[in-house]
Amino acid sequence: MNDKQVDLIIRNGTVIDGSKAPRYEADVAVKDGRIVAIGELAGYTATQTLDAKGRIVAPGFIDSHTHDDTAVLSHPGMDFKVSQGVTTVIAGNCGISAAPLRHDMELPMPLALVETTPAARFTSFAAYLAAMRAQPSSVNIAAMVGHSTLRAVVMSELDRPANAREIAQMREMVEEAMQAGAIGLSTGTFYPPAAAATTEEIIEVARPLTSRKAIYATHMRDESAHVMDSLEETFRIGRELGVPVVVSHHKVQNQANFGRSQETLPLIRETMKHQCVSLDCYPYTAGSTMIRTDRGMLEGRVLIASSDPHPEMAGRDLDDIAREWGVAKDAAARRLQPGSAIYFMMDENDVQRILAFDETMVGSDGIPVGDKPHPRLWGTFPRVLGHYSRDVGLFPLETAVWKMTGLTARNFGLAGRGTLKAGNAADIVVFDAATVRDAANYTNPTLPAEGIHAVIVNGALTWRDGVHQGARQGQVLTRSNSK
Numbered sequence: 001m002n003d004k005q006v007d008l009i010i011r012n013g014t015v016i017d018g019s020k021a022p023r024y025e026a027d028v029a030v031k032d033g034r035i036v037a038i039g040e041l042a043g044y045t046a047t048q049t050l051d052a053k054g055r056i057v058a059p060g061f062i063d064s065h066t067h068d069d070t071a072v073l074s075h076p077g078m079d080f081k082v083s084q085g086v087t088t089v090i091a092g093n094c095g096i097s098a099a100p101l102r103h104d105m106e107l108p109m110p111l112a113l114v115e116t117t118p119a120a121r122f123t124s125f126a127a128y129l130a131a132m133r134a135q136p137s138s139v140n141i142a143a144m145v146g147h148s149t150l151r152a153v154v155m156s157e158l159d160r161p162a163n164a165r166e167i168a169q170m171r172e173m174v175e176e177a178m179q180a181g182a183i184g185l186s187t188g189t190f191y192p193p194a195a196a197a198t199t200e201e202i203i204e205v206a207r208p209l210t211s212r213k214a215i216y217a218t219h220m221r222d223e224s225a226h227v228m229d230s231l232e233e234t235f236r237i238g239r240e241l242g243v244p245v246v247v248s249h250h251k252v253q254n255q256a257n258f259g260r261s262q263e264t265l266p267l268i269r270e271t272m273k274h275q276c277v278s279l280d281c282y283p284y285t286a287g288s289t290m291i292r293t294d295r296g297m298l299e300g301r302v303l304i305a306s307s308d309p310h311p312e313m314a315g316r317d318l319d320d321i322a323r324e325w326g327v328a329k330d331a332a333a334r335r336l337q338p339g340s341a342i343y344f345m346m347d348e349n350d351v352q353r354i355l356a357f358d359e360t361m362v363g364s365d366g367i368p369v370g371d372k373p374h375p376r377l378w379g380t381f382p383r384v385l386g387h388y389s390r391d392v393g394l395f396p397l398e399t400a401v402w403k404m405t406g407l408t409a410r411n412f413g414l415a416g417r418g419t420l421k422a423g424n425a426a427d428i429v430v431f432d433a434a435t436v437r438d439a440a441n442y443t444n445p446t447l448p449a450e451g452i453h454a455v456i457v458n459g460a461l462t463w464r465d466g467v468h469q470g471a472r473q474g475q476v477l478t479r480s481n482s483k
């Protein structure tokens, strides 16, 4: 057998390897889904050759924060991610997961954001992971189990703390999920289904994380006036469980709090000296979630992304809808529920400060629902590479790539991913540093990125020059196979 005969060679590219090391010129050889050699590979022959002259060859991007739990099954091509160079998604965020669910339950918002059809529900985490293995998508997925989902399954009323019996039931479900291969647990105490949960409830439900050092990720209770308290609560949960915590989509929202990333980031940095903390961020000043009616969320401009009773209002400004209907903004929002919306509620300086913080990972928080989603669903990664790294000069390209590859793989324990080196899985993106940019915007939110030339997932060429190649080689990544 000739070990210089490989499946794929990417020739003449400039390698940015995902470790923050400076770029260098090299060829990259791939065989049987793995990187087998990087360097001057003139003596190698390959079934398929890509010329990457003048282009960057980087590890495939890992989206640290997604709601792609069921999208990988309903839209297995995952164009909105693959087109950006994303090869792995972390799902099960904000307390919301696709499993376990009961067939006979109503899903309150925001849990319904990852809903497919009641008939397709998974009653165990094992069944969910098995379905994704049986029908692979075009990206790898690592999934967490959601605390709000567990609450909705075991509790008859969600507006109170769980009692001892309910906590025990939820803890058993977390144990099942961990045994099946969940990489952690997420909470979303910001949202109604979990807002009444106490810190103690979360700690007791999450006990099965401890022995596995699994991830605790959270959409915190408050990212506004009480953001510092929320950080302290998050750190306490991590400390009491002895597990790494991820502060999801870190932000400070509402005008009264603009600038307060100057308080939150030093606290995060200080806490990192004593315990394992990481955070992610999306590169936009608008957030997106379920349609809410509270004043804090309706303070700035609000764009409707989807509405079950009024699908025709997707893409329109809530102010205009309210005026047309002759009602107040919150009344209009109530009529549009259930659905999702885009909220302009952050300050550009905070977004830049948080993104530029050394340890911040890039996560889209994209919501793959409706025709008018937040543009982060299609644009997050090229926006960091093109707009923030190249055009604004927030950090070097090597740092930008690290924030979406090596750093993320390290924080989530995805061994064998996130860096380009021999032996690692061949998750690779080839892009043009001069032209890469996000095309998706608030008016046209589903335009694919520009400048992404090739995306390879587990050795399979999946995206090339704007066209999906049909490959569905994504794997389910678990902590057991990633150690």
Ligand SMILES: [Zn+2]
Residues within 6 Å of the ligand: 093, 094, 188, 219, 248, 249
């Ligand atoms: Zn969230």
